[in-house]
Amino acid sequence: MAPKDYKSLLDPARIPAHVAIIMDGNGRWATRRGLSRMEGHRRGAEVVESLMDAAMDLGIRVVSLYAFSTENWSRPRAEVQGLWKLLGYFFESRIETLKKRGIQVRHTGSLAQLPASTQEVIARSIRETRRNRKIILNFCLNYGGRQELVDAVNSWAGRRGAKETMTVAKMGRFLYSPDLPDVDLLIRTSGEYRISNFLLWQIAYAELVFTKVLWPDFRPRHLYRTIYEYQTRERRFGGL
Ligand code: FPP
Secondary structure, three states: OOOOOHHHHOOHHHOOOEEEEEOOOHHHHHHHOOOOHHHHHHHHHHHHHHHHHHHHHHOOOEEEEEEEEOOHHHOOHHHHHHHHHHHHHHHHHHHHHHHHHOEEEEEEOOOOOOOHHHHHHHHHHHHHOOOOOOEEEEEEEEEOHHHHHHHHHHHHHHHHOOOOOOOHHHHHOOOOOOOOOOOOEEEEOOOOOOOOOOOOOOOOOOEEEEOOOOHHHOOHHHHHHHHHHHHHOOOOOOOO
């Protein structure tokens, strides 16, 4: 039986503005095929391109990708180094395409601990795509939700001398990417049902969709299906 065409069922008036994705399952995808975990990450990186086309086509404004968490440093050194190399290569090799396609690259997280060459290529990608307006591709790299909140409070206290009290409205202005809208839809692949410290503040009222599909197998049709599921939910934001 042909897979259901969820794209044609989507309501164009209710496309989520901000979709955040926990791209999980690269390691398992590779291990099941007798491949190295790095091969899984490489295939995972390839998925991003076709997905951005699909997201742009639907009119999504921001896609946030959890590509490296503050906890991922605890992985074996070779995997950590391999991931930075892969990310560096991704930006280096795609920068022209990203520029041409109207994709604005952003970074959310702390860049300081990253290898100098990775920092440089990310900074260049951000600089060279800053005028693009079709869609924002927000890479969450060396990102941790708790660290973001701690950094926001410290950044606020540093400026104000801590003489005022913090408020929910003020807090948002001190986050890493204060201009991005809250997440509407959070997708996690690979059948894990966790948030894993991702965009803790921004997902306060996000709809959560978990899928068993491993990230390297995730295709535009899976995105359409998750958005369809999102559109079946009633969002009340705590009201009635
Ligand atoms: C989780 O899979 C994935 C990561 C920790 C890294 C995500 C990175 C990529 C998708 C590749 C780089 C991306 C770009 C856009 C260049 P896992 O390793 O935890 O998988 P497992 O749970 O099956 O072991």
